Amino acid sequence: MRWKLKAAVQNAIARLPEGVGNRVYFWLQRRFGGLQRVSPISRMSAAIETWRHCQAHGLDPVGKTFLEIGTGHVPDAPLAYWLMGAGRVITIDLNRYLSTELIDESISYLTAHRDEIVTMFGSLLVTDRLDAIKDHRDVLRAIEYVAPGDASATGLVDGSVDVHTSYTTLEHVPPAALGRILREGDRVLAASGLFVHRVDYTDHFAHMDRTISHVNFLQYSEREWNRLAGNRFMFVNRLRHTDFVQLFEANGRELIHVQTGTHSGVADALRALALDKRFASMPRDVLAITGAWFVARPPGRRLAA
Numbered sequence: 001m002r003w004k005l006k007a008a009v010q011n012a013i014a015r016l017p018e019g020v021g022n023r024v025y026f027w028l029q030r031r032f033g034g035l036q037r038v039s040p041i042s043r044m045s046a047a048i049e050t051w052r053h054c055q056a057h058g059l060d061p062v063g064k065t066f067l068e069i070g071t072g073h074v075p076d077a078p079l080a081y082w083l084m085g086a087g088r089v090i091t092i093d094l095n096r097y098l099s100t101e102l103i104d105e106s107i108s109y110l111t112a113h114r115d116e117i118v119t120m121f122g123s124l125l126v127t128d129r130l131d132a133i134k135d136h137r138d139v140l141r142a143i144e145y146v147a148p149g150d151a152s153a154t155g156l157v158d159g160s161v162d163v164h165t166s167y168t169t170l171e172h173v174p175p176a177a178l179g180r181i182l183r184e185g186d187r188v189l190a191a192s193g194l195f196v197h198r199v200d201y202t203d204h205f206a207h208m209d210r211t212i213s214h215v216n217f218l219q220y221s222e223r224e225w226n227r228l229a230g231n232r233f234m235f236v237n238r239l240r241h242t243d244f245v246q247l248f249e250a251n252g253r254e255l256i257h258v259q260t261g262t263h264s265g266v267a268d269a270l271r272a273l274a275l276d277k278r279f280a281s282m283p284r285d286v287l288a289i290t291g292a293w294f295v296a297r298p299p300g301r302r303l304a305a
Contacts (some may be wrong), residue, residue, distance in 0.1 A: 003212055014231035025182035025233055026099070034208070038105040040076040044120070046167045047080030050196045051124060053295050054163060055254055059194055060088045063087040067188065069151045069181060070094075070169030072103045077167055078143040079133070084124045089142070090156070092149035095232075103136035121297075152180035154188060157278035161188040168200040170244070171236050178237075178247055186251065186298045195253070195296040199244055202263070202290045204236060205229070213269035214290050216277045241283060241289040252299030259293040266290060 009028070011192040013021045029035040054061045055281060071093040078091040110117055116209050130137060146154075164185040170178060181248065185195055202214040217225060217238060225238065239247075241260065248255045266288045279287060 003209040004228070006205065006208070006219045007231075007234065010229070010231045010233045014233060024097070026097075028205045029127050035102065037259070039101050040079075040106045041109075041116075041120070043074075043076035043167060044080040044117075045139065047077040048084070048121065048124065048199060049172070049293070050077075050163070050165055050167070051084055051196075053196050053257065053293065054194055057194060057295055059162065059192060061086060062165060065152070065160060066090065066165060067092070067098065067161045067174070068186075069075075069166040069167065070172070071145060071147060072097055073097050073099045075139065075143055075145065076106060078166075079122075079139055083121065083126060083129050083133075085126045085129075090144045090154075090161075092151050092154065093145075093147040094151070096147040098145060098147065100136040103139055107133055107135060120301065141227055148229070148278045152177060152184045154184060154205070156188045158187055159190045161185075161192075162190050162193050163196055164189055164193065165196045167198045170197055171239065172202065173234075173237065175237055175239060175243075177245075178239075179250065181254070182212055182247060183251065186253070189298045190209070193280050193298060195248065195294065195298075197294045198291070199294065200291050201239075201241060212274075214263045214266055215269050215273065215287060217271045218270075218275050218287065220280065221276050226300070238278075240279070241292055242282070242286050243294065244292065244294065248294050254297040254299075255294065256297060257293070257295035260289045261291045262288050263290045 010025070013025050015021070016024060025163070026035070035174065061081070064086060065088040066078070068089070071078070071091040075091050075098065081089045081156045083234040088244050100276050110130070115128070129142075133142070136168055143276045173181065182195070189195070203212065203217040206212050206214045206216060217236070220228065229235075267284070270287055
């Protein structure tokens with residue numbers, strides 16, 4: 001399906017009442033989209049990388065409290081944190097998209113590919129916990145799912161969280177809300193706590209339409225892009241890497257690690273695009289960044305010596 005057709009379908013469904021629209025969109029994704037086959041590997045791999053970022057920056061995650069922003073349909077990353085020995089795992093989502101049907105399919109994958117999972121986690125895996133997961137009820141006992149929830153007003157106790165994290169979620173949040181979410185993170189993080197977030201800067205339509213580049217959406221004005229794809233199913237803020245650096249460094253946060261990446265062909269694609277004025281003045285090497293990991297500390301805090 002070409003991206004403009006998909007965007008038109010999303011826009012049409014988004015005009016339906018929210019409950020009806022969500023059910024229709026889920027049905028379409030299950031039959032024709034990215035939910036036809038469920039595998040936990042990608043998000044569990046990201047959770048392992050998050051865990052290792054914590055270890056690399058002086059935080060032992062075992063027994064600690066994780067707060068994930070943006071659950072989605074299957075809480076694979078939160079489950080991975082629990083499988084590695086996290087003490088408490090909370091995952092919060094603006095909309096209640098979680099599907100017990102998809103969770104059970106994800107667990108079936110874990111069972112059918114146990115050797116692969118054990119190898120992937122290696123020494124980080126708490127085997128008894130993996131053995132205890134039989135269906136979605138076990139998952140929802142292991143983690144705390146909050147939806148609909150507000151990541152900018154969690155209600156959690158000050159300093160009660162050790163890791164504030166997300167995986168390819170923050171690019172879907174309006175800029176003003178991003179600031180509020182990070183300020184709430186400042187409040188709930190413990191003195192030794194860390195922000196660990198992965199951001200995807202790509203045009204997400206390029207994930208399914210190989211005829212466009214990962215920076216295709218940078219040619220459109222804000223008005224044009226909102227008309228094409230400003231619906232709740234595919235909203236992206238189109239913030240670039242330097243914008244996120246500024247967000248993480250705002251209010252005195254200490255940005256201690258940034259790991260960037262790009263996709264092949266992006267530099268050539270940028271040269272071929274007539275960039276919108278919002279992006280035209282930005283350095284091409286910044287625009288070529290298609291993803292980044294951020295590790296930061298709350299303002300005014302340091303790990304114990």
